[in-house]
Amino acid sequence: MKFKKHIFAATAIITAIVLAGCGSNKQGSASKGTSYQSELVKKGSLTIGLEGTFAPYSYRDNGKLTGFEVELGNDIAKKIGVKPVFVPTKWDSLIAGLGSGRYDVILNNINKTPQRAKVYAFANPYIYSRYVLISRHDEKGFQTVNDIKGKKLVEGTGTDNFNVATKYGATVVPNGDFPTALGLIRQGRVDATINSREAFLAYAKSNPTSDLKYVDLSKTLTPTAVQPMLNKQAPQLLAKVNTAIQELRQDGTLTKLSEKYFGSDITKAN
Template sequence: MNKPLRALLIAGLLPFAALGTAQAQSELDAIERAGVIKIGTEGTYAPFTYHDGANGLTGFDVEIGRAIAEKLGVKAQFVEGKWDGLIAGLDVKRYDVVINQVGITDARKAKYDFSDPYITSPAALIVRNDNDSIKTFEDLKGRRSANTLTSNFGQLAQRYGAQIVPVQGFNESVDLLLSRRVEATVNDKLSYLDFKKQKPDAPVKAVAYAQGQDLNASGVLMRKNNPELREAINKALAEIRQDGTYKRISEKYFGVDLSAEQ
């Protein structure tokens, strides 16, 4: 290729390269200009995102979201929705990110971007106290398990051969379990421990916890190709670990410093 033609081609491509950079920066720029980061969350998944006695939105994930917003120099605005449509809300730009215990999986990474993990927790296999036939995840084969269909926990139960009875969240899963409409639920260990703390006499027990590759690492979910936003959120997460904010939030909800385990 002769030099003049090559120079013309390069010159012609420069505006497109500049456009790509502008697009990559636009989401963070828009958040900063608006002074608000919109965060998708359920509001029904204690202790991560739920309503307290005064009907105020609270929880571990909610406080992490507010801490991230503070580090970004903006306010957090939460937009609530049911789990099964929560991630899809990113596609129609209902919000900028989702902070709702969204497990980091290869399937999701193919369509969305994640921050660095901000919490890791194993799945718990939960049954009624009088159930002695389910002791391991392998025992789920052919059994009815209450789970949200698109969650990591639901997919884990399916992988072990469970028949999934669809629900909207943890509380509904436990209700079905207690009423004997299902035999088990696979759910987050921390949610289970919080439930038992609130209702120690509830006749349910955790008989097994996932290990290895089945550990559930969650991150802040965002639309693809926004490296500036992802970098800013990762920086915010690192800062709240370093300044003790993460420790304070995790001890408030779980009684332990989870930052030491991440």
């Protein structure tokens, strides 16, 4: 009897080890196949960071948040199968908010830079923004981007426009609010600003701009690829967003949104 008890005990131990090993394998397998849902700030929702003050990308119309990137965010969330939640945030805190986990993705006319790419992941581009140099209508000294050397430009800190302005020798006054920047130009407190052509044309639809003009810088500066920005710790979500943008491009949704908000198709590099 004692011998049989020892056999039973040994068998039980071996069975327990095998079962534990199976459980470990399942856990490892589940870890490898982690759903993108576990990467979301809030399960079932795609939390989107944007400014909400930069027409036509994202802005408020009669108090309601709207714009190209708002509709794009809705469409991406629908493709993924989750609810969109928008978190309007000032530019100065926008990227930091992604890093601290306030939202899953930034849709805010943002582009990939070497510095950002070290920390964050970028999905496929959805539009290509053209640079323009905006100044007072009576300003005759601006013909190319090289003419900004030694001039005073107003740009949002950390933006690609800021980087271009400093690269070409301008003195930069930091301010990321577009209407305020144009006001500084009108008042003569700065000479100009580099920004997107699309933002200026959208502004001109509902605001007088006869005292302002712009020079297209496309011959010197390559149009910027505008991309969703995500955390590197969310590879499954990145893949989902990439697929969604690809499908929205293929089914014509991106083009329709671009024509609606920008008056032309700017979803292609050329």
